[in-house]
Amino acid sequence: MLNRIRQSIVYRIGTLMLLTVLVALSSMVASYIISDAAENDAAAVNLAGSLRAMSYRLSAIAPSGDLAATRDLADEVAQRLAKVLSISDFSASDNLRAARHYNKVMHSWEQEIRPLLESIAASHTAMDSQQLANRLEPFITDVDTLVFDYQTIAEEKINLLRLVQLGSLFATVVLVYLSLYILHRSVEQPLKLLTNRSLSIAQGNFHQPPLEIDSEDELGVLARTINNMSDEIHATHRDLAHRVELKTAQLQKSHEALDFQYRLARRISEGPLPGTELGQWLGEFANVAGLENLDLCLMTPEGEAPYEHLVEGLGNEYCSGSECRMCVNTCGPSEEGESRVYRFPLEVDKRNYGVLMCSLPRGDSLDEEPQQRLGTFADSVTAAIAINEREAQDRRVALLDERAIIARELHDSLAQSLSYLKIQVTRLNRANRRDQVDRVAVEEIIAELKEGLDASYRQLRELLTTFRLQVGPGGLRGILEQSILAYREQHPQISILLDYHLDEVPLTPHEEIHLLQLVREASQNAVYHSQGDRVEISLTQADNHALKVCIRDNGIGISNAPEKRNHFGMSIMQERASNLNGKLQIRRREEGGTEVQFHFVPHYARERELVWREAV
Known part of the structure; x- marks a missing residue:
């Protein structure tokens, strides 16, 4: 009781x-x-x-x-x-x-x-x-x-x-x-006392002296429980605050790492990275990742030794800089003497461009996050090298394509004119070897030679003008207007009209170049060979997003044998049409003249149709 x-x-x-x-x-x-x-x-x-x-x-x-x-x-x-x-x-x-x-x-x-x-x-x-x-x-x-x-x-x-x-x-x-x-x-x-302590706890003050309630009743049990709870919450709060500080520091490091990766990716997208700048990026990465000894070896896919060896800190003391194929093919951590080395190959599409190494004292190891950062940096360097290589290859291909175009243009213009001049020179030699020189025939041949030279010079100027044309800020419409303006200056007797309705059509550079050359080729043929005084150029878009290009003239019309080689530059235009996966038609108009029609579906429309089919 x-x-x-x-x-x-x-x-x-x-x-x-x-x-x-x-x-x-x-x-x-x-x-x-x-x-x-x-x-x-x-x-x-x-x-x-x-x-x-x-x-x-x-x-x-x-x-x-x-x-x-x-x-x-x-x-x-x-x-x-x-x-x-x-x-x-x-x-x-x-x-x-x-x-x-x-x-x-x-x-x-x-x-x-x-x-x-x-x-x-x-x-x-x-x-x-x-x-x-x-x-x-x-x-x-x-x-x-x-x-x-x-x-x-x-x-x-x-x-x-x-x-x-x-x-x-x-x-x-x-x-x-x-x-x-x-x-x-x-x-x-x-x-x-319990109420005051509860209010203090509600305000976040968990570190207080214990409640001095020594009774054995319910309030005493509650006081001891609150004391224990307050101590546990204070300990938990202190532990959480410490963990928050650690997480904040980790997030700060992660933010710095993400900012570094973003700036590196943006720099890679701007252009090639030279070795000196890549060394600066390597040093900044070492500071961001908190790593001291880094080696970045850059190699050609066929080479056995690096053509550039970038070192941050002391690097790998066992690296000899030659016969690196074994090092490149090794991935992950390995023990080498007094060091523990982590290797990350610079590899993409089964092509190896080198290796990134991180050296630590023997017995130390990297956590998962630093390894991920090293791997990400290695991937970024690999992407930069691969992009540089692809851009170089694209430049080579573009250069070869440009040379092929120049050769084709020279063959279709100056080569024919020179062949014609060569024939006239042969005729002149024959006329000159006769016992009695026909002065009338010689003068006729000389006049034809002069006319051929004038035509060749004109064609050369047109080719130079064509090769100097570039698609500027005005896009395809601007370059077409410049070309038409040049034609009008050279041939004021011909009326050249442009009907352009492709302002809302996003064309790729590849499509713009081929479309420009095809329109120039067809309009040039109409100007020089149709013998008409009116040329109409129209570029429109159909309901199915296909583009329609039409060049009409009111001249004498195409010959009965249009398949003749190089007639009206047909072979050139056919080749350009095939490059755009389009369909080219050249026909004689009933009312007189020639009409060149070209239909093709641009890249953006093909992608949209593909996405729509996948959704269906």
Whole structure:
């Protein structure tokens, strides 16, 4: 019981409340019992007090000789004496003071007073009122004593009731005070401490002195729990703060690494990386990655030794710089003497361009993240070298294509003119060897030679103009307008019109070049060979995104044998059409002249159609 009171504040408060209730109930029960016992005391006092008055009345009636009245009044006195006994808290046999006085009064009444009164009323005994009153004086004194006894009993009950109520009040006050004291000490103060600590914890202050609540009740258990929780949260918070600092530092390093990779990728996209600049990037990567000893060996795919060896820090002390094929073909970590070396080959499409090495003291190792950064840097360097190689190859191919174009243009223009001039020179030699020189024939041949030279010079100028043309900011439309302007200056008698509707069509450089050359070839043939005075050039787009190019003239029209080699540059235009996967048509117009039509689907439209098919 005591353990439960000590260990449970609820049980403690419940016990105090139960004691308070018991005191209140006891007080009420005792008050009820005492009040119930004192219920007839006032009636008994009144009845006993009325006996004195009736005794005085009998002393006045009996000497008058009225026997009936005397008997009636005597019976009423007897009845009242019996009623006093019936409402008293004692019986006639009790040995109480009041019981003895009652028996004395009863005995005096029955044995002396009543017989005397009846005898005087019956005139058997002569006695006047004064004498009778003197005779009744002892009886009346006994009645007064009995009345006093009843009054004393009532007062004792009232005093007892007062004592019970005072005791109950005192016990209640003591219990209430004790309850308030226990609540203040065991509940209010601990709750105040717990509330303040909870507010501090809510504000994030976990590092505080422990709560000094040593009780074994619920609040003590709660205080110890909060102390342990606060210590654990503080330790966890400190650990999380440390981990956040570490993660922040890692994120900062990752941000620096990403920024480095972004700048490197942007630089790679801008153009080739020379060896000196690549060495600067290697040094910056070493600072960003926190690595000291790095080697970057660059090799040709066919070479056995690096043509460039870039070192950051001390590098690999066991690297001899020759016969690197074994080093290039080795991937991952390896133990070499007092060092641990990580190798990352610069390889793409089964072509190896060298190796990136990181040297550490023996026993040390790289985590996964530094290895990923090394691999990413190696891939970036590989991509830069591969892009440079592809760009060089593209330049070679473009140079060869350009030379092939020049050769084709020379063959289709100057070569034919020179062949024609050669034939004319042969004719001139034959005419000159004859015995009689035909001056008219010689002059005709010389005129034709002069005309052929003029034509060759004109063709040479046109070829130079063609080779100098570049697709500038104005795009295909701008270069076409420049070409037409040149034609108009050279041939003012010919009206050349351009109908261009491809402003919203994204063409690749490859498509622009071939489309430009095809339009120039067809318009050049129309200008020089059609013998007309009007050339119309139109570039439009059909509903299926295909491009339509049409060049019309109002000249003499194409010959009946258009398949003749190099006639109107057909072979050249056919080749360009095949490069664009298009269809070329050359026909004679019914109203006169020649029409060249070319249809092809540009690259962006083919990609869109492919994506649409895949979605379907």
